Amino acid sequence: MESPARLEFIRRNISSAILDQVDHLANALLNHQPLAFLKTPVLRFEAFVEDGRDSDSHHSHDLVTPGESWPHSVRRPIMSTALDLSCMVTPAASSTPTSLAATVETGPDKVADSSAHVPPLTSSRSWATVQRADSPSGLSSDSAEGGSRRKTLSALRPSRCNFPIVDELNTRRQIRVDHNFPKRLKVQDEVVFSQQESSLNKFIVGVWEQLHAGTRLDPPILLEYWHTSIIAATAANTETMRHSGMDALPSPNGFLGEGDTATLGNAGCLFNQSNSFCLKITQASRACRSLEVIVQARWMELFESYADFLVASNPSMPRSRCRKTALIEACNDFGWSEKEMRNKMAIWRGYKEIKDAGGWAALVFAGMGIYRFCKYRIGFNAESMQRLCSWRPRFEVAADTLHPNWRQLLAIVGETSQRRFVGHPHDWVVFPDGADPVPLRSTYLEYDPNFSFEHLEESLIDVNAWGADDPRWVPSLDAAACPRAAYTCRDCKQQQSNDPKLNACHCFPSLFGAPRAACPVQIFRTANGRNNGLQALVAFERGAAIGEFVGLVTKGLCDVDVMGSTVAGGRGYQIWQGRQGNYTRFVNHSCRANAQFQDFVWMGTQRAVLVSKGVGAGQEITVDYSDDYWRDLDKQCLCGESCCRYKNARR
Structure with a gap:
C-alpha cells in the first residue's frame, strides 16, 4: 500500500495536469x-x-484478474x-x-x-452520432423513449441548418424602416478637440468678472465710512447701556456683537446694519488688496532702476553683483531672509509684467488667481503678453466707465487719477487689435450726420402711437378669478414680484426680480464690413439671459430695423432702437446664430429677452433675423457661414 505522502504527490500532479487542459477544453466545447x-x-x-x-x-x-490474457x-x-x-x-x-x-x-x-x-x-435532427472505432458501444443516434422533443438553439451562434427561406411580407422578424423619428438634438458646432483653457484666458475672464461684479474701489470714501461707522456704533452702544442701566461693554471691534443682539432685541435692524457694514469692509479689503499689488509692482520698477543706477555708478562691477547688492539692502529693510525675498520678488515681477502689458486696470481688477498665475508663470511668454496688450484699452474703457474713482488708487504711487474714458460703457467702440477706442457716434456719422443714441434701462412708450396705453400688456392668468392676485409666471407658474423677498420666479434672475448688474459685453468694430457688433466678455451658458431688447415701443414703421411682436389677442407693436435702446441694438445677424430673442411676460408686460444658445468668452453674439427681415431686402448677408441662406443681394 502506498504511503499517504506518495498518494498526495500523485494526486497533486494529476490535478495540475488536468487543470492545464481546462481552458482548451472549455473553448473546444463552446465552438x-x-x-x-x-x-x-x-x-x-x-x-x-x-x-x-x-x-x-x-x-x-x-x-484484469491474474491468469487472464491481455485483451x-x-x-x-x-x-x-x-x-x-x-x-x-x-x-x-x-x-x-x-x-x-x-x-x-x-x-x-x-x-x-x-x-x-x-x-x-x-x-x-439529422446529425448522426459519430463513434470512435475503439469506443464502447451503447450510444445510439436517437432514443425511442424521448417522445416529442423540444428543439433548443443557441442564441449566440449561427446555426448550420438549412432553414427555409420565406418570401412572404407578413413573416415575423422582418426589420422595417420606422418613419416616426424622435426630435433631434440641436445641431452643435463642429467638434474641435482642444486643450484645457489656458491660464491667460482664465486671467482675462477673471478681470472682466471683477470689472462687472459691482465692487466699488473708492478708498477715501470707504475708509471714511469705516471710521464713521465705528464711532457711531460705539456711541450708540454706550448710550443704550446708559439708559438701560446695564453694565456692559461695547464690542471690541466697535460694532454690535453677539451679546448686543439679545440686549437690544432688534435683530432685524442689527442684521441690516451688519450687511451694510460687512459690505463696506469687504470692499475696503478688496481696495487694500489692489493697493498691495500696485505698490509691489511699482517696487519692482524701483528695484530695477536702483540696480541700473548701481551699474552706472560702478562700471567695473558686474550687473549681477549690483543686483545682489540691491537685494541685500532690501532684505535688511524688510527684515526678510534672502530666500524669502527672492520668492516675493518672483511674484512681484509677475505683477509688473502684467501691468506693463495690460495696464494698471488689468492689475487692479485681477481676480484671486493672479497670485497663482504669477507664481507658476504658466503661459508667461511674449505671445501671451502681446495678446494681453491688445486687451489693455478695453480694460480701461470698462474700468473708467464702471468704476469712475478707481484711478484714485494709483495716486499712492504717483500716477494720475484722471480718467481717459467718460460716459456710458457702451458709448465707446473697441477694436480687437488693441487700437484706441472711438466714440460710438463717430461710427455712424457717414450714414447719419445727426446720429445720437440714448441708453435706456426700460422701454419707452410712443405716446403719439399708443397714448397712455402699453400695447405689451398681457392679462394675468389669475385676473378672472382674483383681480388683485399677484402676477404668476406663465413658464414656471411661480409668483412674480419686483421685491426680491416676494419674488419666486427665477426664469431670468439676472434681469427680473433682483437688481440688475452691468452686463459683461462690449461693442466692437467688425472686420468684414458689418460695422459694429456685440462681443461677450465672459461665457453665457445655454438658456442664460444676455439682456432685454428695449427701445421705443411704437407701430407703423416701414423700411427700418424694428423688432415686431404680437401679444395675446392679435395686437401687434414694434420696438425701434434707432435713437434709444441698449446694447442689444448692436447684435448682428448670422445664419448660424448663438443667441435668440424670446418673448417673456414679466409682471403683466411682454418682454423680448436675448437668450444665449451657448456663447463662449470672446465670441460675437449673433441672432437670426428671420426670413421676414430679409424678404425683398436689398442687402447681402455677410455672416460668412457655410450655411448662409442670404448670400444673394435680393430674395
Missing part, C-alpha cells in the same frame, strides 16, 4: 457546433492507462465520468436540475460503464 442540437448534452470524461513508449500502437494495459482489441477505462451540460449551455427543461455528474470507478476485478446512468449523446 462545438452540434452541441446546439442535443436535447440533453453530456460531457464524458474517461481515463485510460497506456504504454507511452509506443506512440503508434498506444497499447492499453487494463486491470488488446478492447480498451477499457479505469474511470468514466459524465457531466450534464443542459443547465450550463442550453436552457433547462424543468426547474429541477439533474445530477451534475455521475462517476463510476472500476477496480482490478470490475469494469463498469456509466452509460446506464446518463442519457446517451444524441442529436435532435
Whole structure:
C-alpha cells in the first residue's frame, strides 16, 4: 500500500495536469457546433492507462484478474465520468436540475460503464452520432423513449441548418424602416478637440468678472465710512447701556456683537446694519488688496532702476553683483531672509509684467488667481503678453466707465487719477487689435450726420402711437378669478414680484426680480464690413439671459430695423432702437446664430429677452433675423457661414 505522502504527490500532479487542459477544453466545447442540437448534452470524461513508449500502437494495459490474457482489441477505462451540460449551455427543461455528474470507478476485478446512468449523446435532427472505432458501444443516434422533443438553439451562434427561406411580407422578424423619428438634438458646432483653457484666458475672464461684479474701489470714501461707522456704533452702544442701566461693554471691534443682539432685541435692524457694514469692509479689503499689488509692482520698477543706477555708478562691477547688492539692502529693510525675498520678488515681477502689458486696470481688477498665475508663470511668454496688450484699452474703457474713482488708487504711487474714458460703457467702440477706442457716434456719422443714441434701462412708450396705453400688456392668468392676485409666471407658474423677498420666479434672475448688474459685453468694430457688433466678455451658458431688447415701443414703421411682436389677442407693436435702446441694438445677424430673442411676460408686460444658445468668452453674439427681415431686402448677408441662406443681394 502506498504511503499517504506518495498518494498526495500523485494526486497533486494529476490535478495540475488536468487543470492545464481546462481552458482548451472549455473553448473546444463552446465552438462545438452540434452541441446546439442535443436535447440533453453530456460531457464524458474517461481515463485510460497506456504504454507511452509506443506512440503508434498506444497499447492499453487494463486491470484484469491474474491468469487472464491481455485483451488488446478492447480498451477499457479505469474511470468514466459524465457531466450534464443542459443547465450550463442550453436552457433547462424543468426547474429541477439533474445530477451534475455521475462517476463510476472500476477496480482490478470490475469494469463498469456509466452509460446506464446518463442519457446517451444524441442529436435532435439529422446529425448522426459519430463513434470512435475503439469506443464502447451503447450510444445510439436517437432514443425511442424521448417522445416529442423540444428543439433548443443557441442564441449566440449561427446555426448550420438549412432553414427555409420565406418570401412572404407578413413573416415575423422582418426589420422595417420606422418613419416616426424622435426630435433631434440641436445641431452643435463642429467638434474641435482642444486643450484645457489656458491660464491667460482664465486671467482675462477673471478681470472682466471683477470689472462687472459691482465692487466699488473708492478708498477715501470707504475708509471714511469705516471710521464713521465705528464711532457711531460705539456711541450708540454706550448710550443704550446708559439708559438701560446695564453694565456692559461695547464690542471690541466697535460694532454690535453677539451679546448686543439679545440686549437690544432688534435683530432685524442689527442684521441690516451688519450687511451694510460687512459690505463696506469687504470692499475696503478688496481696495487694500489692489493697493498691495500696485505698490509691489511699482517696487519692482524701483528695484530695477536702483540696480541700473548701481551699474552706472560702478562700471567695473558686474550687473549681477549690483543686483545682489540691491537685494541685500532690501532684505535688511524688510527684515526678510534672502530666500524669502527672492520668492516675493518672483511674484512681484509677475505683477509688473502684467501691468506693463495690460495696464494698471488689468492689475487692479485681477481676480484671486493672479497670485497663482504669477507664481507658476504658466503661459508667461511674449505671445501671451502681446495678446494681453491688445486687451489693455478695453480694460480701461470698462474700468473708467464702471468704476469712475478707481484711478484714485494709483495716486499712492504717483500716477494720475484722471480718467481717459467718460460716459456710458457702451458709448465707446473697441477694436480687437488693441487700437484706441472711438466714440460710438463717430461710427455712424457717414450714414447719419445727426446720429445720437440714448441708453435706456426700460422701454419707452410712443405716446403719439399708443397714448397712455402699453400695447405689451398681457392679462394675468389669475385676473378672472382674483383681480388683485399677484402676477404668476406663465413658464414656471411661480409668483412674480419686483421685491426680491416676494419674488419666486427665477426664469431670468439676472434681469427680473433682483437688481440688475452691468452686463459683461462690449461693442466692437467688425472686420468684414458689418460695422459694429456685440462681443461677450465672459461665457453665457445655454438658456442664460444676455439682456432685454428695449427701445421705443411704437407701430407703423416701414423700411427700418424694428423688432415686431404680437401679444395675446392679435395686437401687434414694434420696438425701434434707432435713437434709444441698449446694447442689444448692436447684435448682428448670422445664419448660424448663438443667441435668440424670446418673448417673456414679466409682471403683466411682454418682454423680448436675448437668450444665449451657448456663447463662449470672446465670441460675437449673433441672432437670426428671420426670413421676414430679409424678404425683398436689398442687402447681402455677410455672416460668412457655410450655411448662409442670404448670400444673394435680393430674395
